[in-house]
Amino acid sequence: MDNIAGTKSSLTWAVHISVAALVALWLFPTVGLFVSSFRTADQIATSGWWKALFPTEQSLTLRTADPDTQMSVDGVYVIEGNLFTGEDLSDEIDMSAWGTSSRDIGAYAPGDTAELRDGERITVQANGDYRLESPVEMEGSRGQRIFVTAELPPDFTLENYQQVLFSGNATDSMAKAFFNTLTVTIPATIIPIVVAAFAAYALAWMDFPGRALLIAVIVGLLVVPLQLALIPLLKLHLGIGIGKGYLGTWLAHTGFGLPLAIYLLRNYMVGLPRDIIENARVDGATEFQIFTKIILPLSFPALASFAIFQFLWTWNDLLVAKVFLIDATGQTTVMTNQIVELLGTRGGNWEILATAAFVSIAVPLLVFFAMQKYLVRGLLAGSVK
Template identity: 80%
Template sequence: MSSIAGSKSGLTWAVHLSVLALVLLWLFPTVGLFISSFRTADQISTSGWWNALFPAEQGLVLRTGTAADQVQDGNLFVVSGNLFADNDENTDATISTWGTSSRDISAYEPGETADLGDDGRLTVGANGDYRLESDAELTSRRGERVFVTAKTPPEFTLQNYERILFSGSTTDSMAKAFFNTLTVTIPATVIPIVIAAFAAYALAWMRFPGRALLIAAVVALLVVPLQLALIPLLRLHLGIGIGKGYLGVWLAHTGFGLPLAVYLLRNYMVGLPRDIIENAKVDGATDFQIFTKIILPLSFPALASFAIFQFLWTWNDLLVAKVFLIDATGETTVMTNQIVELLGTRGGNWEILATAAFVSIAVPLVVFFAMQRYLVRGLLAGSVK
């Protein structure tokens, strides 16, 4: 019975597990990037994103108040306060151990008193409250250094996004690069779709000499690496005066995307019912009317499928932007290039890099999930008769 047509394969469970594994492999880094974009630098450096909802233990080097803060209490000179508040740290943290020397940072428990010799005696509580007292007047201008091991509660912040999007800094801000990327991506997606739709209709339904050779040429261009055409195309653009600008990068993306667009749309249009086109011609419709009123509406799944591919490829592109959109002033810098520059200037600021990376992938995620129902239909275009 297992060989009867229509029965489920015994390997269905393996397929489901494989799909689940692929989904998780894609989902984990994305979720981790999203969570990290809301975390502070200290939390990112002390614990992984999967521990973002749990208290994290970290070591801090804090200082007490200075001699200028001392008050006289009877025969004692006292400096008191809160280590976290005085050092602009998280006041909700809880101290587990502390010390006054880097050689033994866990010498004391909260509530115990450390003898500092001529500098007096220091007592630190679990909540960070401290009391430094001395029999003689204090003279230190820097305060006593305290090594603290503290558990900090989960903390999320929007400051990373404020810094990336609204700081106004040319080195950190992604706002300008975001709009530059939109300026590149939208025309570079629309232009090849418009040209490829006309070409695909001609190759699918119009009879003219050399049509088979054109189809073969389109298929052959699919396997040509774009790296081979970068330098010749750039020299052509510079020769006619459109290099190093938006027009040049639009035309470059259009040329590199057209073979896939024509191939995909042509395969889909060939599979449309022939009776509809023939009946329209009998009724006196021109090729342009058939194309605009019949073919285009029926070809929307294929158009959307290519739009997803072209948008994602153009949005995430760095190579073409580096070659055709060089700008020393940063006026036309795209997001991928801005992130590369951040790696150089903010390589240690993981919270900034995580936020910039998630801002970069947010729009492609929205586009993909909004149009993914058309993706499979477009990919299967012409594969089954």
């Protein structure tokens, strides 16, 4: 009786747990990237993104006022002030330790006095107030460096996005790369869909010699590695003059995406009711009218499913863009290449890299969530009768 149709499986809880685990594995890194994109470099270096809403203990490098602010008091030269003055920090910071050397940044507790060179002495309080004394006039152009360990409140900023999107000139900003990526991705998604839709209809509902062989060739092309065709295709594009711009990139993405598109759409169209098409032919409809008026509207789930795959693949592509977008001036740099440039020039600026990465995945996420309801329907096309 347990296998009767309509009864609820006893393993439903296992399915729910598995789905929840998969969602969590996908969601946690995305949320972490989003939170990190609003944090400062010091916060990212000292604590994980899951602690973003809580105070964190950080090490800061601050300086006293310049020697030209010193005053003579009872024969002693004195510089007084607050280490946090002029810094974009909270007024309620309470330091736990401080030091004058990078080798031991927690050598002193708040209120202690440290002996410096030439008889200089400095005392630092928990709220950042300090008093630097010297028996002789202090010289130099910069103040004494102080290493402070303090617990700082949560801090979120939009400066990362401002720097990523709008800093620099028009050729090296992420905003420029964003529009370049759209310029590559939108045509590279639409062109293969249009071509594949016509080809899939012909292979599904039109009889012509060699149709079965052509279907077999298309299935075989699914396993051809992308890297195998890059160099020959680039030489061809350079030979006909389209190897250094968007047109060559569009055609490359179209060629690499067509086998999957034709296979997916053809399987879906074959599963459509034959009576609808035969009745349309009896009524005098041409093949083009059947295709545009009947097949395309009914095939929207499969079209949307392939559009998601093609858009995500093209948007996240680096290899094809590196090979076919040959531009030394950076006018056609896409986002994936721009992030690589950030990795090469900024190294440990993780707040900038996190922001750039999230800007890069924002559009694919929007496209996926907007069209995900068609994804499963399109993937299952032709799998059951």
